[in-house]
Amino acid sequence: MNPLGLIVLPVIGAAAAAFGPARWAKWTAFVASLAVFALSVVVAVQFPEWRTGNYWPNTNEGGALKAFGVSLLLGGDSVNMLLLLLTTFMMPLTLAGSFTAVTEREREYYGWFMLLEAALMLAFLSRDLILFYVGYEFTLVPMYFLISIWGGQQRRAAAIKFFIFTFMGSIFTLAAAIYVAARAADANGAWDFSIAGLTRFGSESLSNREQFWVFLGLMAGFAIKTPVFPVHTWLPLAHDQAPTGGSVILAAVLLKLGTYGVYRLALPMAPAGAVETATFFGVLGVLAILATAMICWVQTDAKKLIAYSSVSHMGFVVMGLFAFNPIGMQGSVMYMVCHGLSTGALFLCIGMMYERFHTKEMDAMSGLARHMPIWSTFMVIFTLASVGLPGLNGFVGEFLCLMGTFVAEHDQPAGYPGVMGPWFAVVAGVGLILGAMYLLLLLGKIVWGPLKVPGAHDDPHEHAHGDKGHGGLPRDLSFREIAILVPIAAACIGIGVYPKIMLDVTEPSAANALVAFPEKVNAWNAAHGKTAPAKVALQTEEVSR
Amino acid sequence: MSAAVSVAERIGALVPEMIVFGGSVVVSVTGLSPKRSVRAATPFLSVLTLVAALVALTKGWGGSTTAGLLLPGVGPFARGLILLMGVGGAALAAGLVDRRYEEAVARGAAAFDPIRVVRGEFFAFMLLSICGALLIPGSPDLIWLFLALELTSLPTYIMVAMSRGTRRAQEASVKYFFLGALSTAILVYGFALIYGSTGSLQLTEIRAAFAQQSAMGGIDAIGTIGLLLVTIALCFKLAAAPMHFYAPDVYEGAAAPVTGLLSFLPKMAGFSALLLVVDAAGWGGLANAGNGLPPALQATLWMVTVLTMTLGNVGALLQRSAKRMLAYSSIAHSGYMLMAIVAGPELGLPALLFYLLAYGVTNNAIFGALSGIERNGQEVEKVEDLAGLARRHPGAATWLAVGSASLMGMPPFLGFWAKLVLFIAVV
Numbered sequence: 001m002n003p004l005g006l007i008v009l010p011v012i013g014a015a016a017a018a019f020g021p022a023r024w025a026k027w028t029a030f031v032a033s034l035a036v037f038a039l040s041v042v043v044a045v046q047f048p049e050w051r052t053g054n055y056w057p058n059t060n061e062g063g064a065l066k067a068f069g070v071s072l073l074l075g076g077d078s079v080n081m082l083l084l085l086l087t088t089f090m091m092p093l094t095l096a097g098s099f100t101a102v103t104e105r106e107r108e109y110y111g112w113f114m115l116l117e118a119a120l121m122l123a124f125l126s127r128d129l130i131l132f133y134v135g136y137e138f139t140l141v142p143m144y145f146l147i148s149i150w151g152g153q154q155r156r157a158a159a160i161k162f163f164i165f166t167f168m169g170s171i172f173t174l175a176a177a178i179y180v181a182a183r184a185a186d187a188n189g190a191w192d193f194s195i196a197g198l199t200r201f202g203s204e205s206l207s208n209r210e211q212f213w214v215f216l217g218l219m220a221g222f223a224i225k226t227p228v229f230p231v232h233t234w235l236p237l238a239h240d241q242a243p244t245g246g247s248v249i250l251a252a253v254l255l256k257l258g259t260y261g262v263y264r265l266a267l268p269m270a271p272a273g274a275v276e277t278a279t280f281f282g283v284l285g286v287l288a289i290l291a292t293a294m295i296c297w298v299q300t301d302a303k304k305l306i307a308y309s310s311v312s313h314m315g316f317v318v319m320g321l322f323a324f325n326p327i328g329m330q331g332s333v334m335y336m337v338c339h340g341l342s343t344g345a346l347f348l349c350i351g352m353m354y355e356r357f358h359t360k361e362m363d364a365m366s367g368l369a370r371h372m373p374i375w376s377t378f379m380v381i382f383t384l385a386s387v388g389l390p391g392l393n394g395f396v397g398e399f400l401c402l403m404g405t406f407v408a409e410h411d412q413p414a415g416y417p418g419v420m421g422p423w424f425a426v427v428a429g430v431g432l433i434l435g436a437m438y439l440l441l442l443l444g445k446i447v448w449g450p451l452k453v454p455g456a457h458d459d460p461h462e463h464a465h466g467d468k469g470h471g472g473l474p475r476d477l478s479f480r481e482i483a484i485l486v487p488i489a490a491a492c493i494g495i496g497v498y499p500k501i502m503l504d505v506t507e508p509s510a511a512n513a514l515v516a517f518p519e520k521v522n523a524w525n526a527a528h529g530k531t532a533p534a535k536v537a538l539q540t541e542e543v544s545r
Numbered sequence: 546m547s548a549a550v551s552v553a554e555r556i557g558a559l560v561p562e563m564i565v566f567g568g569s570v571v572v573s574v575t576g577l578s579p580k581r582s583v584r585a586a587t588p589f590l591s592v593l594t595l596v597a598a599l600v601a602l603t604k605g606w607g608g609s610t611t612a613g614l615l616l617p618g619v620g621p622f623a624r625g626l627i628l629l630m631g632v633g634g635a636a637l638a639a640g641l642v643d644r645r646y647e648e649a650v651a652r653g654a655a656a657f658d659p660i661r662v663v664r665g666e667f668f669a670f671m672l673l674s675i676c677g678a679l680l681i682p683g684s685p686d687l688i689w690l691f692l693a694l695e696l697t698s699l700p701t702y703i704m705v706a707m708s709r710g711t712r713r714a715q716e717a718s719v720k721y722f723f724l725g726a727l728s729t730a731i732l733v734y735g736f737a738l739i740y741g742s743t744g745s746l747q748l749t750e751i752r753a754a755f756a757q758q759s760a761m762g763g764i765d766a767i768g769t770i771g772l773l774l775v776t777i778a779l780c781f782k783l784a785a786a787p788m789h790f791y792a793p794d795v796y797e798g799a800a801a802p803v804t805g806l807l808s809f810l811p812k813m814a815g816f817s818a819l820l821l822v823v824d825a826a827g828w829g830g831l832a833n834a835g836n837g838l839p840p841a842l843q844a845t846l847w848m849v850t851v852l853t854m855t856l857g858n859v860g861a862l863l864q865r866s867a868k869r870m871l872a873y874s875s876i877a878h879s880g881y882m883l884m885a886i887v888a889g890p891e892l893g894l895p896a897l898l899f900y901l902l903a904y905g906v907t908n909n910a911i912f913g914a915l916s917g918i919e920r921n922g923q924e925v926e927k928v929e930d931l932a933g934l935a936r937r938h939p940g941a942a943t944w945l946a947v948g949s950a951s952l953m954g955m956p957p958f959l960g961f962w963a964k965l966v967l968f969i970a971v972v
Contacts, residue, residue: 130965134961137955137956137961138955138956138957140955141950141955167953167955175968178968178969178972179972181969182969182972
């Protein structure tokens with residue numbers, strides 16, 4: 001079976017939603033996104049090759065587009081498939097979450113959303129660098145329009161800032177990738193942009209100095225997308241101004257494009273550069289965790305608080321990636337998925353609150369547990385998942401990222417030496433406490449305490465209809481809204497209780513990504529006066545790429 | 546002189562150009578017709594002429610002798626591209642000139658007076674300019690090249706003034722004319738020096754002479770200076786630094802369809818001519834390191850490229866007017882395309898030709914959208930004038946968005962692939 005269907009189906013959905021009757025636009029898009037989800041599940045079940053670290057479909061045939069070394073090479077290993085499933089899972093829920101929130105220009109809204117899904121599918125399924133880049137970059141276009149048309153007061157500024165930041169960064173990414181491809185073309189005599197080939201060439205044949213610059217170039221784009229601490233400034237504004245659906249997809253999936261790029265491209269393609277800069281990015285990761293946690297602490301806007309918490313959480317992912325051991329790598333993949341679920345759900349919850357009260361100010365409300373018990377229950381579940389309470393999904397990823405960092409020392413006998421070590425983990429661990437503090441502060445302010453409902457006094461609507469809120473919505477969650485949140489909550493609890501299902505499948509992929517690392521790390525440590533481990537017992541499995 | 550190709554054969558290869566020239570004569574007459582329907586048919590006749598020329602080109606009527614020409618492979622592609630873009634330009638310009646006057650005549654508010662209409666001349670000049678551009682890629686010698694370049698440029702000066710009845714258009718036209726005359730003078734001086742150095746006007750012989758000089762220790766000073774002068778003069782046609790100053794004013798002054806034509810036709814002509822000149826100077830040969838050009842020319846091209854890209858992009862950022870911004874963007878794109886020349890012919894030539902195609906198509910889309918908006922009675926001056934366009938003109942807004950994204954190099958649009966191929970060539 002050809003995975004092309006996963007890309008074509010959303011495009012058809014987009015066309016149907018954009019050019020069909022306006023009344024049906026939302027249903028068209030919803031049904032299309034459900035169909036994409038069903039297709040992705042069928043693919044995941046029917047073709048289990050991806051779980052073993054192999055690529056599915058296991059072919060190197062380029063397809064029709066073979067000019068200039070660009071080929072239509074699609075497929076994925078476990079990491080691709082997990083992120084793909086996350087996308088297809090969140091997409092129908094996000095669309096359903098927009099049914100009452102978006103009432104203007106519905107056809108365009110749902111059309112752009114389905115186009116966004118198509119771009120994401122392309123990015124996560126491409127095994128060709130240029131094709132990946134096409135998908136990666138094209139996500140900007142629908143997102144730009146989603147923010148600038150259906151966003152808040154400063155939507156234009158937010159959309160432009162979002163676009164320019166990410167576009168600028170990714171130009172460096174493309175330049176670095178083309179450099180590697182050009183060197184490979186010199187060596188092989190023909191252009192080829194397949195990710196596997198470029199990865200092998202980059203890690204084996206480029207000098208350390210070249211790898212350093214290639215790595216920085218690739219990271220320029222991915223770090224902005226992730227976002228890594230000092231270049232995160234586009235994110236709070238974009239999140240704050242985007243419509244609820246846009247925020248959800250931005251947090252749940254779009255940010256993962258950055259970390260996926262690091263995982264799939266930057267690290268394996270330029271391992272020496274990664275090792276060289278690991279302490280730098282490690283420090284940035286710690287800074288992101290701590291500094292943004294404190295920024296969250298002073299927010300008065302609930303949505304902004306969650307937006308900043310994303311930056312803080314992505315700091316853990318960055319640390320896990322730069323630990324250079326399977327624990328950290330698997331932890332970061334785990335955390336990508338878990339953050340997508342819990343933060344996406346938090347944005348949905350805040351959106352539902354906003355639809356009722358038309359404010360996101362935390363000071364304007366309190367004690368909503370009495371007013372909206374169902375909403376409050378979900379809010380508590382997702383906040384705790386985001387905090388990292390054991391038994392919920394956030395804990396597993398966070399713990400693994402920290403553990404990976406902790407054991408990333410130069411004298412690890414386990415076979416994967418690193419350059420960070422306990423100190424990084426200990427300082428980042430403080431972030432766990434800060435995270436609990438600001439997220440519980442959010443809960444304490446709006447869920448607990450004396451009941452205060454915004455607009456309860458000056459809004460006759462509220463009195464006249466008793467249980468009805470704004471926009472014909474019931475006071476507490478409607479059946480539709482509950483149906484949106486239940487699957488996410490189930491996924492959060494399921495992964496939290498039994499993370500093994502994900503850890504098993506990501507292990508071979510992580511080992512693949514780390515093939516070149518122990519040697520480079522030992523060389524770097526030796527050059528910096530640290531001894532290599534006495535005995536290097538590599539545990540790499542024989543897996544074909 | 547080794548005139549291996551007879552004049553008859555040379556002329557036989559020019560059927561498309563002759564069709565376009567004939568069309569320009571016909572069009573200049575129909576534009577003056579007292580019958581309104583005939584006058585209204587003028588733009589259609591222009592389009593028809595260009596389509597006929599395109600058919601003649603693809604069918605190869607009259608044969609296509611390539612003996613004695615440099616870069617014979619470029620000719621058919623470049624001419625086809627010029628004709629295609631010409632079709633777009635002529636179609637966009639339909640209904641542009643004399644619009645108010647024609648409406649007045651139709652209402653009966655004014656009597657028809659052949660002295661007052663300029664539509665025929667406008668389209669005749671457009672076809673003449675296209676005819677000039679068509680002649681460039683197949684130039685066998687410097688005289689031909691010079692005349693073809695002038696035939697491309699001269700009508701455009703007048704078209705700028707004619708396109709809008711405003712003073713600004715006339716000011717732009719005068720500026721354009723004087724700076725164009727300056728560049729022509731530099732060009733001719735450069736040609737004269739090249740002739741002095743090589744003793745021939747035939748491009749093939751010039752190439753042989755330059756190759757000989759390179760083998761003997763480098764092209765002599767007179768020849769080098771000649772090449773540099775020609776390059777700088779052609780920068781005017783490309784709107785490349787340091788000869789780019791006219792572009793923003795002229796683009797702003799002219800009506801959108803003319804601006805669209807101006808941003809493509811002279812650039813296409815300039816690049817066709819520049820390709821011939823650098824090829825004569827040993828482009829891609831082994832005489833010199835890098836792309837084979839003499840070191841002085843290489844250094845100049847580098848500087849021009851970098852300056853053009855930087856000035857174009859930075860300048861575009863500072864603009865408030867949509868057309869001025871597009872002018873600077875067009876300058877920057879010239880810089881990108883010049884990179885392909887610096888890169889050498891092996892990958893650079895296909896990359897350049899593909900980029901020209903992508904640029905031309907995209908530009909036509911953008912200026913088509915702007916023309917559509919202008920035709921509806923709105924002047925597009927500032928960028929703010931375009932605010933809320935998606936509501937007023939959804940179609941134009943879509944074209945503008947797609948065109949801008951393509952110019953930006955946003956995947957998966959055409960501009961991205963053009964840039965990608967170009968970067969691959971440069972790396």
